[in-house]
Amino acid sequence: MSTRGAIAVGNLRHWRGVYNHFDSYPTGLGATLYEHLMQRMLEGKTLAEIGADILCFDDWRNYLHGGICEYCGKMTGQAHSISGSILGKRRGKYPDPKAKHHSHQSLENLDEVQFTQNDLADSDLEWVYILNSTSECIHVLSVRERRKHVGDLRFDVTPDFGKMECGEKFERCHHYAWNHFPEIDQNGPQGRLGTRQYLGLAPVNSREDAFAFETKGRRYLRTGSGVHGDYARRCRLAIPMPDPAAWYEEVVGQNGQRFYLAVARAGRREHTPYPGVTWIFPPTKANPVETMRHG
Ligand SMILES: [Zn+2]
Numbered sequence: 001m002s003t004r005g006a007i008a009v010g011n012l013r014h015w016r017g018v019y020n021h022f023d024s025y026p027t028g029l030g031a032t033l034y035e036h037l038m039q040r041m042l043e044g045k046t047l048a049e050i051g052a053d054i055l056c057f058d059d060w061r062n063y064l065h066g067g068i069c070e071y072c073g074k075m076t077g078q079a080h081s082i083s084g085s086i087l088g089k090r091r092g093k094y095p096d097p098k099a100k101h102h103s104h105q106s107l108e109n110l111d112e113v114q115f116t117q118n119d120l121a122d123s124d125l126e127w128v129y130i131l132n133s134t135s136e137c138i139h140v141l142s143v144r145e146r147r148k149h150v151g152d153l154r155f156d157v158t159p160d161f162g163k164m165e166c167g168e169k170f171e172r173c174h175h176y177a178w179n180h181f182p183e184i185d186q187n188g189p190q191g192r193l194g195t196r197q198y199l200g201l202a203p204v205n206s207r208e209d210a211f212a213f214e215t216k217g218r219r220y221l222r223t224g225s226g227v228h229g230d231y232a233r234r235c236r237l238a239i240p241m242p243d244p245a246a247w248y249e250e251v252v253g254q255n256g257q258r259f260y261l262a263v264a265r266a267g268r269r270e271h272t273p274y275p276g277v278t279w280i281f282p283p284t285k286a287n288p289v290e291t292m293r294h295g
């Protein structure tokens, strides 16, 4: 999934900005933006001047290219609806000079394509960076967290982009726990735990969290591939899955043999353990023993 964001100019109450499509979290776009601003300020531009430059464009990527379309070479708005036939083919020359395989956003009505504080409710932006030339900093908003102002990037101290992204105590971390805790084996029982689960800040009790299943006194490790019994029936999969209301997981037995086991009753709202099956959850930092949920 792409992480959408905006780079804006103004203050915490009033701002206007341009869109960015990919990697807009602080360790991605935040760090790139910071480096870009530092570079341009070293060249003698003020934060206000850089902000004014950015607002001449419709999109952060287009601003970085100076408004020159990387597919046709024209001075225009951000390219979109790019056909697969020209994607990734831009070594040195323009792959689609007549713009037959892509379209552009217009630079005529920037009001329509730029974002303001009023657009947040209907947008899928996740991060907003506001260049504030009065306080000489960049405000960072986490839109997912009710548009919370999570901190400022300042130019006199090197920012900790990781802390800004995940929170001082990992309160907004969406990474797997192994990203932050080297003691975890990515391919081991704890490999699927989120950071907040590992720390006891979020529950560990869903089918997704189980690393193994037990039935009739035997334990089977989960491989990670699963399928709904109903889907298997409709698609006429050759694998035996007799119960159309069950969720089947591929598991590995002690002899290394792989097969599909009914592990959950697949309800509309949630999955619960299948009768006679126990879900096994890995130890966490907060609770260093395995936990179970019985069917
Ligand atoms: Zn173009």
Ligand SMILES: [Zn+2]
Binding pocket: 165, 166, 173, 174, 175, 179, 180, 195
């Ligand atoms: Zn994190």
